Amino acid sequence: MANRIRELRYEKRITQLQLSIVLGVTQETISAYEHNRHLPSLTALIKMSEIFDASLDYIIGLSDVRHIMAQSDNLTDVEQKTTLLNYYRKLGSRNKEKLIAYAQGLSDSEKE
Numbered sequence: 001m002a003n004r005i006r007e008l009r010y011e012k013r014i015t016q017l018q019l020s021i022v023l024g025v026t027q028e029t030i031s032a033y034e035h036n037r038h039l040p041s042l043t044a045l046i047k048m049s050e051i052f053d054a055s056l057d058y059i060i061g062l063s064d065v066r067h068i069m070a071q072s073d074n075l076t077d078v079e080q081k082t083t084l085l086n087y088y089r090k091l092g093s094r095n096k097e098k099l100i101a102y103a104q105g106l107s108d109s110e111k112e
Contacts, residue, residue, distance in 0.1 A: 004059050006034045008052040023047055042100050046088070 009019055009030075016030040023030070023044050032038035040048065049056050057063035088099060 003034075004054075004061055005030075005040075005048065008048070008054060008059070009034075012052060019048075019051070022051060042104060043097070046096075046100065 009016070016034070017027045020027045020030045023040075025044065029038060033040050033044075045056050045059060048054075048059055052059070054066050055063060058066045084103075088096060091099060
């Protein structure tokens with residue numbers, strides 16, 4: 001994951017400081033992400049996905065398919081229109097936070 005974040009940041013020609021401001025974290029936190037000393041929150045990952053136009057799976061190294069749309073090529077028209085990301089993008093910041101918290105709760109409950 002660390003190398004992907006650094007690579008994407010270099011590609012966009014933004015500094016650690018610039019990325020930290022957008023994500024609402026410190027520059028030291030970005031450095032920690034890039035050196036595998038700290039993992040980004042789900043909120044930070046979603047913001048990075050939007051900034052870098054890259055899928056979450058790509059950012060965290062689970063996929064070599066970078067673009068979100070490339071992954072949706074296998075979806076039906078209905079599935080593409082109803083993806084969680086599409087709903088997320090339509091929400092205001094407060095409701096985005098609620099959706100993330102809800103998704104994290106569902107994910108945590110699956111582990112039990």
